[in-house]
Amino acid sequence: MKRRKKIYLYMTALLLFIYIVLVMLLYFSEYSDSSATIRTFSDAFWYSLVTLTTVGYGDLTPVTPLGHGVGVVFLFLSAGMMMTLFGAVISFVTSEGLPFLMLGFQRRKNWYYFADYGAEANTLAENIYKEDPDAVIIYGEKRDEQMEFPDYPCLFLSASPARIVACKKDVGARCKIFLMKENDIGVNSRAIDLHKLPVEVYARTTNGHDHLSGNINFFHSYDCCARQYWRSRALCSYENTIVLIGFGNYGRCILERAILTNIISVDQHVAYHIFGDAKEFLAMHSHLDEMFSLGEESEERDSLIFHDGLWESCHTLLERADRIIICPDDEPEGWNIFWRLNQFYKIHGQIHLHSNRKAPGVCYFGTNEEIYTPNQIMRTALNRAAITINEIFCKSVSYPTLSWDELDDFHRESKITAADHLLMKIRILLEDETLTDFSADTVEKAYEKYCETKRDESVLDMYRKLDHLRWLRFYTFYNWSYGAARNDDARVHPMLSPYAQLTPEQKKERDAAWELLGSFSVEL
Numbered sequence: 001m002k003r004r005k006k007i008y009l010y011m012t013a014l015l016l017f018i019y020i021v022l023v024m025l026l027y028f029s030e031y032s033d034s035s036a037t038i039r040t041f042s043d044a045f046w047y048s049l050v051t052l053t054t055v056g057y058g059d060l061t062p063v064t065p066l067g068h069g070v071g072v073v074f075l076f077l078s079a080g081m082m083m084t085l086f087g088a089v090i091s092f093v094t095s096e097g098l099p100f101l102m103l104g105f106q107r108r109k110n111w112y113y114f115a116d117y118g119a120e121a122n123t124l125a126e127n128i129y130k131e132d133p134d135a136v137i138i139y140g141e142k143r144d145e146q147m148e149f150p151d152y153p154c155l156f157l158s159a160s161p162a163r164i165v166a167c168k169k170d171v172g173a174r175c176k177i178f179l180m181k182e183n184d185i186g187v188n189s190r191a192i193d194l195h196k197l198p199v200e201v202y203a204r205t206t207n208g209h210d211h212l213s214g215n216i217n218f219f220h221s222y223d224c225c226a227r228q229y230w231r232s233r234a235l236c237s238y239e240n241t242i243v244l245i246g247f248g249n250y251g252r253c254i255l256e257r258a259i260l261t262n263i264i265s266v267d268q269h270v271a272y273h274i275f276g277d278a279k280e281f282l283a284m285h286s287h288l289d290e291m292f293s294l295g296e297e298s299e300e301r302d303s304l305i306f307h308d309g310l311w312e313s314c315h316t317l318l319e320r321a322d323r324i325i326i327c328p329d330d331e332p333e334g335w336n337i338f339w340r341l342n343q344f345y346k347i348h349g350q351i352h353l354h355s356n357r358k359a360p361g362v363c364y365f366g367t368n369e370e371i372y373t374p375n376q377i378m379r380t381a382l383n384r385a386a387i388t389i390n391e392i393f394c395k396s397v398s399y400p401t402l403s404w405d406e407l408d409d410f411h412r413e414s415k416i417t418a419a420d421h422l423l424m425k426i427r428i429l430l431e432d433e434t435l436t437d438f439s440a441d442t443v444e445k446a447y448e449k450y451c452e453t454k455r456d457e458s459v460l461d462m463y464r465k466l467d468h469l470r471w472l473r474f475y476t477f478y479n480w481s482y483g484a485a486r487n488d489d490a491r492v493h494p495m496l497s498p499y500a501q502l503t504p505e506q507k508k509e510r511d512a513a514w515e516l517l518g519s520f521s522v523e524l
Contacts, residue, residue: 019048022073023041023044026044026047026067026071027040027041036067047060047061047062047074051071051075107168107171109136109172111172112175112178113176115179115188115190116184116188118180119368121139121178127373132374136155137150138164139157140158140160161177165198175199178377179201179204182204183204183206184203184204200215200217202217202378203218205218206220206222222249222253224376225354229352230261231423231437232365234435240271240322241270241271242321242323242325243275244273244275244325246276246328248327250366251274254325258272259288260470262424263421263424263470266462266465266469269297270303272303272304273317276328287480290476319345324347324350324352326338326351327354335355338362350363354366386404386415388516389512389513391519392515392516393415396509414475421467422516422517423435423437423438425513425514429450446517451518463510464499464508468495468510470513471495475496482496
């Protein structure tokens with residue numbers, strides 16, 4: 001590429017030199033002749049332009065033999081130069097020259113680079129453009145002629161992230177780069193050395209949850225689906241029996257999020273009945289029995305009942321279920337289960353179907369439009385809330401604590417999960433189970449209610465107990481256990497005990513997640 005550019009540069013310089021020589025010859029051959037109309041260098045230059053562009057005004061003409069010769073050369077050159085110029089313009093427009101020129105004028109805008117074009121990338125890019133009017137969407141591949149052009153402005157450039165970053169020249173916000181294929185960062189050549197570039201990278205993975213490494217941010221589409229599901233269809237107080245059919249990637253993540261965020265009362269006893277192969281899940285999470293009743297329903301705490309048999313044989317359970325979640329990884333199989341349930345079973349609860357295909361009369365979830373949003377993938381609001389929780393926590397305790405940047409991945413995830421529970425806290429405080437999102441006004445009202453009600457010691461104790469229950473479920477989910485002294489390597493913690501056994505200072509630590517409402521309402 002560099003060698004070709006040098007050749008073009010040398011050819012341009014040579015042509016320019018020949019042109020200047022010809023103009024000078026024309027000037028020197030004409031200016032001394034008394035009958036000549038070309039008497040100045042500017043006259044010679046004007047004649048050359050008029051002749052080369054084939055305009056031919058006739059106001060200036062050479063009269064000397066040498067002048068005629070130069071004029072003939074200009075005439076022969078005119079057609080070739082015009083074709084060359086026309087070809088260069090066409091080449092510039094049809095190649096990447098024009099897009100890069102357009103990018104150069106938009107350096108102060110926010111650039112979003114997608115390594116490839118696909119359904120997920122298209123959905124996320126469309127949602128980004130809706131939220132960010134200054135977005136410049138760039139796809140790192142040439143557009144397929146059969147491809148329908150997106151409904152938003154974008155550029156298709158067969159260019160590496162490094163070349164895009166070089167074009168940005170550190171002007172404005174950092175470029176954001178997205179690798180939307182699963183585990184693409186390990187195989188895509190455009191992912192090489194991304195950690196060295198001044199960019200923010202978001203890579204889709206199936207190998208881990210929310211793991212952060214330098215400027216590389218991983219996101220898990222199954223977990224994004226589960227997080228969005230429980231946000232838009234949060235657990236209600238009247239629901240005591242939930243059936244989950246399908247325990248692949250989606251089913252596992254939906255259950256995990258239920259374990260970590262479905263805490264709405266200190267007295268709740270929700271029974272989750274799961275149909276699917278859970279041997280690996282139970283082997284991995286060996287401390288679940290400390291927080292849940294495993295294998296049988298309990299009236300004192302939540303239960304996890306894993307069924308090895310067919311869901312089809314559990315007629316009584318399906319009839320009394322408050323909610324049935326259908327979420328096998330194979331979408332057609334999910335639809336088949338949905339139709340069979342409706343055709344052969346007496347269901348009084350809600351049926352929620354994981355499907356990217358929309359259909360009237362069906363309560364579906366997990367569409368690309370729901371999952372691939374800026375807030376889901378980049379988690380800006382969630383991370384901001386988690387950072388604020390950590391800051392409040394650091395100020396509320398007497399012992400040394402770590403700042404957000406100093407926290408490891410596990411303890412960051414702990415704060416993120418606490419922020420994930422924020423919607424539940426707002427629903428509890430406002431006693432409104434219809435809420436699926438919140439605004440500054442909603443958060444402010446919830447915080448006012450919290451400040452008003454926490455004056456009652458019993459109510460404050462209930463708030464702390466509720467968040468301690470959430471905290472216990474998080475730590476036991478990751479196989480921590482009680483220890484007289486905290487040891488992160490051994491995964492033991494002195495607060496992994498019943499709320500009644502905590503010290504007053506330990507109980508006060510649980511206020512941070514509630515006090516977040518006060519700080520978050522200001523930011524919103």
